[in-house]
Amino acid sequence: MRRRLIVGLIAALLLLFVSTPIRHHFVPHDADLFAKWRGGTAKADVAAIEAYLTGEGVGDVLPIADILRSDARWRRCEAAEPFAVPPRRLWPAMVPTLRYVRDHVVPAVGPVRVVSGYRDPAANICFKGASASRHLRFAALDLMPERPLQREELIAALCPLHARTGSRFAVGLGIYNVTRFHIDTAGYRRWGADYRGATSPCA
DSSP: OHHHHHHHHHHHHHHHHHHSOOOOOSOHHHHHHHHHHHTTTTHHHHHHHHHHHHHTTOTTSSOHHHHTBOOTTGGGOTTOOSBOOOOGGGHHHHHHHHHHIIIIIHHHHOOEEEEEOOOOHHHHHHTTOOTTOTTTTTOEEEEEESSOOOHHHHHHHHHHHHHHHHHHHTOEEEEOSTTOEEEESSSSEEEOTTSOGGGOTTO
16 A cells, blocks of 8 residues: 555656646756856846846846856856856847747747857857857847757748748748757848758758
């Protein structure tokens, strides 16, 4: 009887874990890093950009910690900081990207998490980003779906979306390995894992 009770409890806990949506975009250590960073010398800058994005109506699209993170791989690069606030002149570039993510990407693929947001020049070099990367302009986000999604399903959702709306909103769509993809609103184009248009799965 006791054994059945324990087995049932374990099964219930596993079911709860599997069925609970992913809501945290960072491992706890990254969340602690962001809290410490925003509470220190970056406090005024983070508050200012949060207020700006809220004023533009996109403050609640994605967590500010996600948008300001350089890349999920930042620990691999000595030159990269985990977070950075872009220069104020670049802030307007993120507004249409966030609107596009909210109004078009999320309805197509479901909730997303950011794996790369703003990159300063040192971080972009370290991550082997393109020299004209829109991440440098604070216009781009690399994203992954939060819900389990096969690569084929992601392609089937994003490629028709880009064909319908990409030109109108000047959307750049890069689909990389597995389910990581890039969205910006700084020019209509598409590319694959090697950054060439010919390798885009939408081609």
